[in-house]
Amino acid sequence: MQKLWWQDEGIRAWAWRAWRYYSWRPGYQFRLSVAEATAYVDMQNKVVVCNPQRPLPPAKYLSGVRHLPAGGERGFQLAYLESLIAHEAGHTQFTDTDSLPPGLLGQLVNIIEDERMERLMVQDFPKLAPLLTMAGDADAAHWIDRQGAGGDVIGGCLLWRFTWNHPVWAYKPDGPDAHLWPQVKEILEVAWTAPHYDDVVLSARRILALTGRDHEEQRPELSDFCDGEALMLNGGEERGKTRQDGAEGDGAGQQGKRGQPAAGQQEQEDGEDESGTRTDDGAARDEGEGERTRFGPGSGGQDAPQRPTPEQPPTAQSEALKVQTLGDARRLAAALRVPCDPDSVRPSRDRGRFRYDRYVAGSERPFDRRMGGGSPGETHLRLAVDISASMVQGGRITQARRMAFTVVQAAQMAGIAVLAVAFDERVQSLVEPSARPQNALNAVAALNVRGDTCLSPALRALWTPELSGQSVTLIITDGQLSAGDYAACGTLKAAHSGAVVPILLGTDVARPAYERAFGVCVQMDDPAQLTNHVIAFLRAWQARLWR
Structure with missing residues (x-):
């Protein structure tokens, strides 16, 4: 079964490092898991459990989201995941309770405490603000x-937490208690x-008393925005026991032992014992007993871990x-794999007893020894694709896009x-x-025509980086280059030691100049x-290489 993007080892290791950076709670x-709403x-x-699959806001509201990261849905989800990690870390730093009051009071306390705690986190980590x-x-x-921008004042407390400084959105009370x-x-x-924190509880009680909702039960519409009743509205022991069972399907199998990283998380850093606590200076950072210690900016490192590029x-x-x-x-993947020599049998004196008399008489019978052909060695692929305006003629850009996609996909298979x-x-x-496979395929699939043609700068950019192993370069173009560009390409080709596969999507008119620069080319007569x-x-x- 194909792994989800957030199950990638690099993503999970980054998330663990981010948790340690913002919380410095290695014992957690x-x-x-997607079992939680947030x-x-x-x-x-x-x-601590975070849902990495928060959906993008609806398209009609997307323009109102400030500091939206690049990278589409995945870029948003990764940034939102970091905000969740920092948010939950803030609770361990500033929320002095292990459980919330029951009912609507607990939800309102959570709403207020979330904003209070985030403001304190921003004081310690200023870069968290955006x-x-x-x-x-x-x-x-x-x-x-x-729910709309209106409603009663309890929902207004939540919306106002999100929009108190938004230039456009705001809570507009229109309920009976407006x-x-x-x-x-x-x-x-x-x-x-x-x-x-006790001041937050008192404020929540005052609001409920003012609105006459002192004894109301939880409201389902608030649940998705209260970080999953983060502080155990239903009792810490029971819920903690459920989570340790690994009962939610996609979370099972990902947890580590208590105080150790889960699969894909970093091992204990220098100065930590197996319980996940700091052993330097004989002081444990995370005993979970007594008064919680507040740590300053960068407690988990000088800078927040850099977000990886998600698939x-x-x-x-x-x-x-x-x-x-x-x-x-x-088929192309099989061709890209450099073959190794077959095993062979060679005469050897390594076994048995050497007979000098038979050697002198020319009747020595050496034993057969099977010799391995050896490993084929490394290969890497370089690809240059022409996207000039002339490629639109005869559907050449379509063939170039298809061929480039085939080549990249084949290289990934190989x-x-x-x-x-x-x-x-x-x-x-x-x-x-280093690109992730699907990101590479998406980039190739989006190729489209632009301006004029100049190949030599592309070859310089392609051949400058040092990559290990034999080099195979594919050039896909229609051959409509200037004389100076052809001359520069010929010079670059002469200095390049790897194999070059020049693919010509143009007519016979361009072929002589193209082959003078690159040698015998592959010309597209039949796209199939x-x-x-x-x-x-x-x-x-x-x-020729292995001859």
């Missing part, structure tokens, strides 16, 4: 989409700056091309590093060797046979 059991922290059982603003705007967009909003708002904003979901173009090119990619650029008069980086020609070219090159 940290997990990613997240929760169980400070009694030392468990991240928490982004998360608040995203939550506000979801709330407004579901006349109470000025008083509720004053109590709410004072509680946000309260020095202690993007496949685009529609990428999915369509994958279906069309899968067979060709499999386990070969790929470096790819697209070029017109400028050079566009397309695929880096293009992959076959490239495979034949690679086979011939390998035969």
Whole structure:
């Protein structure tokens, strides 16, 4: 079964490092799971769970989300996950309780405490401000989409937490208790700056008494925005026991032992014992007993761990091309793997007893020894794709896109590093060797025509990086280059030691100049046979290489 993007080892290791940076609670059991609407922290059982799959806000509200990161849905989800991690870490630093009151009171306390605690976290980690603003705007967009910008003042407490400084969105009281909003708002904003958690509880009781909702039960519409009743509304022991069972399907199997990283998380750092506590100076950072210690900025390191690049979901173009090119990619992958010599049998004196008399008489009978052919060695692939305006003629850009997609997909199947650029008069980086597979395929599938043609800068960019192993370069162009560009390409080709597979999508008119620069080329006469020609070219090159 295919892993979800957040189950990638790099993502999970980063999330663990982020938790340690913001909380400095290495003794906590940290997990990613979609079983929670957002997240929760169980400070009694030392468990924190975050949902990495928060959906993007609805498109009509997306423009109102400030500090929205690049990277589409995955970029947003990764940034939102970091905000959740920092948020739950803040509870362990500033929320002096292991459980919340029951009913609506507990939800309102959670709403107020979330804002109070986040403001304290921003004092310690100033760079968190835009991240928490982004998360608040995203939550506000979801709330407004579901409930609207009005409603009673209890829902208003939540929406005002998200939008108190938003330039456009704001809570607009229109319920039966709308006349109470000025008083509720004053109590709410004072509680946000309260020095202690107990002040938050008192403020929540005042608001409920003012609105006549002292004994109401929890409201389901608030649950998705109260970090999963993060502080154990239903009792810490019972919920902690459930989570340790690994009962929620996708979370099971990802947790580590108490005080140790889960799978994909970092091992204990220097100076830590197996319990996850600091052993330097004989002091434990995370005993969980007595008064919690407040740590200053950068307690888990000088800078927050840099977010990794997540695997993007496949685009529609990428999915369509994958279906069309899968067979060709499999055949090309086999051709890209450099073959190794077969095992052979050679005469050897390594076994048995040497007979000098038989050796002198020329009748020695050496034993047969089987010799391995050796490993084939490393190969890497470099690809340059022409996206100049002339490629639109005769559907050349379609064939170039398809061929480039086939090549990148084949390299991924063969386990070969790929470096790819697209070029017109400028050079566009397309695929880096470290790129995630789906991100690389999406980039190739999105290729489209731009300006004029200039190949030599692309070759310089392609051949400058040092990569290990034999180099195979594929150049896909229509050959409509200037004389100076052809001369520069010829000079670069002469200095390059690897194999070059020049693919010409143009007419016979461009072929002589193209072959003077690059040697015999693969010309597209029949698009359906293009992959076959490239495979034949690679086979011939390998035969010369291993002859």
